[in-house]
Amino acid sequence: MSTLYEASRIEWAEREELAERMIPLIGRLYRQHGIVPSILGRRLINCSPLEILKAHRFTRKVGDQVLDPVKTLAVLEALERLAPGPASLDIARLVTEFAKVGASYGGRELEQFLRSELAEVVAAEPATPTDVVLYGFGRIGRLVARLLIAHQGSGDGLRLRAVVVRRGSDDDLLKRAELLKRDSVHGPFQGTVEVDEEANTIRANGTLIQVIYANDPAKIDYTEYGIHNAIVVDNTGRWRDEEGLEQHLRATGVSRVLLTAPGKGDIKNIVFGVNSDEIADTDRILSAASCTTNAITPVLAAIDEAYGVDRGHVETVHSFTNDQNLIDNFHQGSRRGRAASLNMVITETGAAKAVAKALPQLKGRLTGSAIRVPTPNVSLAILNLDLKRATTKDGINAFLRQTSLTAPLRQQIEYSENPDAVSTDFVGTNRAGIVDGLATIADGDENVVLYVWYDNEFGYSGQVLRVLERMAGVHPMILPVRQPVAAEGAREAVLA
Template identity: 85%
Template sequence: MSTLYEASRVEWAEREELAERMIPLIGRLYRRHGIVPSILGRRLINRSPIEILRAHRFTRKVGDQVLSPVKTMAVLEALERIAPGPASIDVARLVTEFDKVGVSYGGRELEAFLQSELAEVIVADRSTPTDVVLYGFGRIGRLVARLLIAHQGSGDGLRLRAIVVRRGSEDDLRKRAALLRRDSVHGPFAGTIEIDEEANTILANGTLIQVIYAEDPAGVDYTAYGIDDAIVVDNTGRWRDEEGLSQHLRANGVNRVLLTAPGKGDIKNIVFGVNSDDISSDDEVISAASCTTNAITPVLAALDDAYGVRRGHVETVHSFTNDQNLIDNFHKGARRGRAASLNMVITETGAAKAVAKALPQLKGRLTGSAIRVPTPNVSLAILNLELGRTTAKDEINAFLRQTALTSPLRQQIDYSESAEAVSSDFVGTNRAGVVDGLATLAEGDENVVLYVWYDNEYGYSCQVLRVLERMAGVHPVILPHREPVPVEAAIKEELATA
């Protein structure tokens, strides 16, 4: 027993040391070349050695073997030698494909393999930085700010240059910085924050953010702060139509506008991964839709493509938000005036109808309603669907699991089969939605009920960032390329190993 104990301890120490050696290498790849290494979608940037090893164990979801850190290290070292351009590179998939070649990781074959797999970014040009302004600095604005700061990399992508707010008090700047520094739900800011009250700036991890106080979107001269051709991210929700949001375009230095709420009229409502290819360089105003629309649309898109969705009802169990009252008080909306922290509140949601803006083929097929509940974050969408053909629980779960791991929607959909998972376990997930496989109901006919968890703050903010990157033309290509797994193939593979 003691021998086994010592062997386990030594093995762990060796793996932890290897993960520690990866950290500076991962940092250099990111900051010098714009390379974002990941393991089945789990980013390795700014991760601790323990978190890196946990990402390696995640690979058991697609096979029996845990990804070897030795192989990961070899791939990372080879990537630094060949120095490809900016890309999101899945190390686990590269290892899987290279293992099929059947040669040693110590020779030149690995470099030749990587040059072939990553050919499209080997000679990629560096992108021109794009300035970003956050108009409003509430829940979503601060999380998008955290993400933009964390994604600075080599500085060739998105650059957070300013936030625009209405002055709330004499010590407004200090309070804004404090809210960025500490968050009751998402924890402390990962880094350092300094403020300059004379210049009205916040310096966060080397990112200098100008704080601008203004009441009129059109009246701000951003060029006076060295900001030009910027994308304004409107987090206020005050304007949702093109006329209102176009006020930003009349400000000096603004090029485009992104709304972090459902847009009205002819504004494109973009759910990244589903209809993000519809973004055009001619689009001046775009909406990133809502958190719920982002959570359910990718799942519905995958199901409609594989099975067909005839009709359905979406019930969202949604955490309370700032538009509700802490205690009973007047509210212009029905029921929302009652105490958010004490009640479940039946209310409306436009998410079901909004799905049709991203998936026009589902127009008129979905209904929706919502219940606000006394939790501060993480919501649950219950999809009660009639599909175009029969299915069973094991079959549809196999399909959704493979969709989350291998399809083009793997940045949007995650999959869980934890019997102990509850809402707080999904705080901080960077996917738009997480399918709870154990809760799936399907009895071998066309009817299925799916439960989809989503961090309605952070997960949605990640989707907003992806839309921003696409608007700026800096969203990293995801390599290696893999074709979507057909439902029949996914089912066959999954059930064969069950």
């Protein structure tokens, strides 16, 4: 027993040392070259050694082996020698593909393999920086700000330059900074936040953010602050049609607008990963749809492609929002005036209809409703679907599990089989939706019921950021997935 104990302790210490050696490499690749290394979608930026090792262990969900940190370190070192352009690279995938070459990690073969595999990004030109303005600084605005700051890397991509708000008090700037610094749901800001009251600026981890006080978006001259051709992210939801959002385009220094709410009329509602290829350089106003639409549409897209969706109903169990009253008071909407912290509130949702804007083939096939519940964050969508062909619980779960790991929608879909999972376990999840496989109902016929968790704040903000990256032309290349996902796909051992 003593020998086993010592062997286990020594093995862990060696793995921990390897993870510690990775950290400066990951940092340099990110800051100097815009490389975002990940392991099956788990970003390694700003991770501790324990978090890096946890990401390596996650690879057991794909095959039976834990990704060897020795191989990860070798890939990171080779990447630094190559110095490729901005890209999002899945280290686990690179290790898998290199295993097919059959070469060792000690020679020049690894570097030659990476040079060939990543030829497109090795020769890539540096991205042109794009200024971003957040119009509104509420729940989504502050989380998008956190993400933009965390993703600033070499500074050649998206640059958060300003926040526009209405002045709420004499100490408005200090209060805005404190709300960025501390969050009751998502925890403290990872870094430092400084305030310059004379200049009306907030400096967060070296990102200088100009706070602009304004009531009319059309009358702002952003060029006075050195901001040009900016993308304005409207987080207020005050305007959802083209006429209202065009006010931003009349401001000096603005080129495009992204709405973080469902758009009305002819505005494209983008669910990243599903219809983000529809984003064109000529689009001046886009919508990132809603949190619920982003949570369910990727799952519905995958299911429809594999099985076909005939009809369905979407029931969302949604955390309360600022639109509701804490205690009973007048509200323009039915039932939303009742105390949000005490009641389950039946209300409407447009998410089911909004799905059709990203998946036109499902138009008229989905109905939806919602129940607001007394939790501050994380919601649950229940999809009751009639499919065009039969399936079992094991079959559809195997398909969704593999989709979450190896398919193009793996950035949007997560899969969980944790028997004790509850809503708070999914706070801070960067996927749009998480399928709860243990809750799936499928008895071998065409009807299935799926349960999809989603962080309606952070998960949605991640989708907003991805749309922003695509609009700005700085969306990093994702290593292509070579393994197709079959509808009744078996477990795939992809790690060497």
